[in-house]
Amino acid sequence: GAGVSQSPSNKVTEKGKDVELRCDPISGHTALYWYRQRLGQGLEFLIYFQGNSAPDKSGLPSDRFSAERTGESVSTLTIQRTQQEDSAVYLCASSLVRSSYNEQFFGPGTRLTVL
Amino acid sequence: SQELEQSPQSLIVQEGKNLTINCTSSKTLYGLYWYKQKYGEGLIFLMMLQKGGEEKSHEKITAKLDEKKQQSSLHITASQPSHAGIYLCGADHTSGTYKYIFGTGTRLKVLA
Numbered sequence: 001g002a003g004v005s006q007s008p009s010n011k012v013t014e015k016g017k018d019v020e021l022r023c024d025p026i027s028g029h030t031a032l033y034w035y036r037q038r039l040g041q042g043l044e045f046l047i048y049f050q051g052n053s054a055p056d057k058s059g060l061p062s063d064r065f066s067a068e069r070t071g072e073s074v075s076t077l078t079i080q081r082t083q084q085e086d087s088a089v090y091l092c093a094s095s096l097v098r099s100s101y102n103e104q105f106f107g108p109g110t111r112l113t114v115l
Numbered sequence: 116s117q118e119l120e121q122s123p124q125s126l127i128v129q130e131g132k133n134l135t136i137n138c139t140s141s142k143t144l145y146g147l148y149w150y151k152q153k154y155g156e157g158l159i160f161l162m163m164l165q166k167g168g169e170e171k172s173h174e175k176i177t178a179k180l181d182e183k184k185q186q187s188s189l190h191i192t193a194s195q196p197s198h199a200g201i202y203l204c205g206a207d208h209t210s211g212t213y214k215y216i217f218g219t220g221t222r223l224k225v226l227a
Contacts (some may be wrong), residue, residue, distance in 0.1 A: 043203070104160070106158035
């Protein structure tokens with residue numbers, strides 16, 4: 001069966017450019033999460049969706065970061081005017097319901113490099 | 116300082132040896148999760164522990180939760196090269212919410 005997929009798998013961009021990262025969750029999963037993982041560091045929570053609403057955006061590091069979700073399907077994380085400190089692996093996860101007692105299924109991540 | 120500390124940060128063992136990875140929380144744990152990460156494959160869920168004293172096993176991997184110590188340990192018996200990867204613990208510090216806090220990971224290498 002299909003798991004969580006993310007695209008692109010790798011993205012190299014120049015400082016100041018905008019990038020869009022895509023996440024396709026497992027079909028039927030209502031909850032969707034975005035995390036960032038900098039080299040040698042743990043996962044940093046960015047944003048969470050329940051359906052297409054995002055009740056908590058407090059993890060977004062700056063107003064250059066935004067995310068959308070279409071219904072209970074694909075989500076896009078957009079980073080505007082990228083900076084070198086945005087370089088990281090961006091991981092998406094989905095779960096059946098909004099609860100920490102449900103396993104989160106992770107995608108393979110998008111490795112973003114900002115030159 | 117990290118809310119979740121993992122130790123050791125890296126580990127190299129000979130195939131067949133046992134090993135233990137620890138995860139210590141600075142806050143009360145409402146749920147503790149272990150994941151394994153391999154490059155290009157995302158995180159693979161291993162186990163979830165919720166109750167103090169709980170212990171779960173999957174194949175040769177056993178995880179325990181010491182709620183009082185706010186600590187969990189992951190033990191691998193008779194390690195194999197397939198066990199190599201980064202082991203991450205994740206925790207819920209607020210009952211029933213969706214936010215995980217993750218540790219920095221333990222990088223495991225198993226020598227054949």
